[in-house]
Amino acid sequence: MKPDSRPRTRTALRTAVVTALAATALLGSLTLTAPALAATAPAGDTAVVLQAQDQRAAAPKITRAEEIRRAKLWLTANGGKPVPYSQHKNWKDGYRQDCSGYASMALGLPKSGPNTVALKNDGWTKPIKMSELRRGDLVIKANSGDPDHRHVVIFDGWNSGKGSYQAYEQAGQVGTRHASHSYGLKSGDGYHAYRPVNLSD
Template identity: 65%
Template sequence: MSKNTTRRWGMAALTAVVCIGSTALTAPSAPAAQPTLRTATVSSASQYPEALRAAPRISRAEVLARAKTWLTANNGRPVPYSQNKYWKDGYRQDCSGYVSMALGLAKPGPNTVALKNNGFTRRIAMSQLAPGDLVIKANSSSADNRHVVIFDGWADSAHTVYKSYEQAGGVGTRWKQHSYGVNGRDGYHAYRPVNIVG
């Protein structure tokens, strides 16, 4: 083999090595794994971390004051209930949209499952409930069988009934006494919003 042939083979091998190295350096890498949110039946769950970071700190008194506004926001009447419509302030007219409004969360607000599972609240004992806390039932795949109410205070010394604000089907916004969650067997549990202060 001549010197020129050896030189050509050497150059070809060097070129091949450089090309392979260049390809390895510029080849796209696999995207980094993104943290998985526990979303259950929540749509657009990717919005929740940002919305949660943007959630304003809010006092218990402010939560209740905001909740009261929907009692008369509809020309002196309650805001009507709807799972598909949005009120003038941009929040959904269902129970979780109403709670999101009261807590000052990003519009249109997370649904009931997200309120429970996506870091907006933490579970507490029913005995720890304080005004502005929530009582949530979110263990159904049907939106018609899930619900959330805003705790306003115990109605009796035995803590068997409490006062609450809610957005209820067929009724709209109302202040009502409930016993959801008191017996511990109906799927309702107490939760504390993480953006509440005090």
């Protein structure tokens, strides 16, 4: 019995050492992999998503009539004149003076307002058909890499024959205006119809 006990002890020792080395290698592998996994899903991105969700939850419900009433305010808010256009300045009410800031103001969204791409992609709106447009819905072009070629207008109503429609917008070099447009009615122009999710009617 005694001669056999020594080899068993060595075998047990060898097994314990191999197990310990394997555990150490696994731990090292996990440690090295963790930063790579973190890099694929940055904490900052998660924070941005959660912030956007909080903002959407905070956006009050609004009727279409109230949205249009608010849209009309900027037509004369500048001492009887339209609010001037700017991608960098905010108006006195805290909203950005560009097209998406204006749409955000009309809808009562958090200041200074999501940009055109966010209005389309971040849950503030849902896509609809152009034929389904109702007063207060949005027509958005957001698929351009150049901010100067993105735009959003607030649909107000169809013109006779539905070949064009009236809309409120914040236009470059013009400011706030109520004008006739055919955005989204021509195939391939990049404009599509969207319904704001905070509309209550």
